[in-house]
Amino acid sequence: MAAPTMHFYLIPGMGANAQLYSKFQLPGEMHALDWPHHGDARTLADYAKILASQITTTHNILVGSSMGGMVATELSHLVRPMATILLSAPSGRHQFPMTLKTLDHLGLHKIVGPQQLYRLAHAADLFMGFKNPEDRKRFYDMLKTNGPEFLHFSVRAVLAWRHDSVPTGPYIHVLGSRDRLFKAHKIPHSVVVRGAGHFATHEKSELICKLIDLYVAQSFDTKASIAMARAQWPEEFL
Numbered sequence: 001m002a003a004p005t006m007h008f009y010l011i012p013g014m015g016a017n018a019q020l021y022s023k024f025q026l027p028g029e030m031h032a033l034d035w036p037h038h039g040d041a042r043t044l045a046d047y048a049k050i051l052a053s054q055i056t057t058t059h060n061i062l063v064g065s066s067m068g069g070m071v072a073t074e075l076s077h078l079v080r081p082m083a084t085i086l087l088s089a090p091s092g093r094h095q096f097p098m099t100l101k102t103l104d105h106l107g108l109h110k111i112v113g114p115q116q117l118y119r120l121a122h123a124a125d126l127f128m129g130f131k132n133p134e135d136r137k138r139f140y141d142m143l144k145t146n147g148p149e150f151l152h153f154s155v156r157a158v159l160a161w162r163h164d165s166v167p168t169g170p171y172i173h174v175l176g177s178r179d180r181l182f183k184a185h186k187i188p189h190s191v192v193v194r195g196a197g198h199f200a201t202h203e204k205s206e207l208i209c210k211l212i213d214l215y216v217a218q219s220f221d222t223k224a225s226i227a228m229a230r231a232q233w234p235e236e237f238l
Contacts, residue, residue, distance in 0.1 A: 005029055006082070006216070007057040011075075013066030013088070013201070014154045015124060015143035020065060023205040027213055028061070035146060038153045044161050048074035055079045062167075063212070064089055065201040066181075067158055076167035083220040084167040085212060087174045087201045088182060092164040095187050099127075104159040109152075117155060118148035127180040129197025139199065170220035174208060176200040177238055184238075191226045192238040207236055 006028030010021040018032035033054060041047040048071050060081045064072030069089020076084045090096060103109065109117070121143060130136040143151070175184045176196030184192045191211065196204050210233075215225045229237045 004059045007031060007060045008212075009033060009055060009060060009062050009081075011051070011062065011064040011068030011072050012142075013068050014158065015121070015139060015146065015151070016065065016068075017142045017145050019138075019142055020201055021063075021205075023202070025209055027216055028059075029057075035150060038150060041153070042157070044070055044157045044163070045074050047071060047157065048078060051075060052078045061085065061216075063087065066198065067154060070158065070161060070163070073163060073167045076169060076171070080168055083169060083215070084171040085174065085215070086167075086171060087208065088176060088179055088198050089173070090182055090187060091166050091171065091173070093161055094164050095182065096161075097181060097183065097186075099181070100159060109155050109159055114148035114152035117152050121151065128199050129176075129178055129180055130199060131197070131203060135199060135202060138202065170222060172215060172220075172222045172225065174200070174211060176204075189222050189226075191229050194236055194238055207233070211237075 008026045008028055008030045010030060010032040012018060012020045018034045021032040024030060036050055038047055039050060041050060051071060052075060060079060061083050062072040062075055062081045063085045065087040066089050069086035072084050073091050128139060173187050173190035175182060175187060175190050175192050176198060177192050177194050178197045181198050184190050193200050193204050211229050214229055218225045
């Protein structure tokens, strides 16, 4: 009897869209999602309920990058996936850097309108750590497709995120060693990609797919997968 098909739901980051996963090849059916309109949602938990309507299969694995990882964490409590894979993402506010907590405390995002915030979007250069002009252009091209209203909602929802429990079921963190936003020493259950920044999902897509293949082959055993990744690819993973 053939094994059931696994379904990978790929959730992009705040400024990205489904194109973030254009190079991904995974052992199952891939569903690269674009962000649906946020409607009346005010929080990431609200928004996860909107996105849950797109999860229409069984044997699901959630993959989320940056804000997409936060949404995947919320989604895991709604759709009970086989596993959740967090790329350049925390699983709760307790893993936020002081930068994000300070921005939330200052509250400037509450008084700056969508168009004003959109004009400040190039501040992403400070934490994305783009390796070349092509990656930078790709990111900002994706950001344009989402528009100022969604960016405004996203910034407010991320800074207001109060989630402090881990995803439901097995999960693993994948972080870049040069990620300027989320640091591996603050995030357990993480495998660290040597030299990658916050845009690791795109920069290191082939390597991350190999890691996900390994994670699936190890039946979502996080500790075993991290140990084997470090042993098999010592020059790539810390």
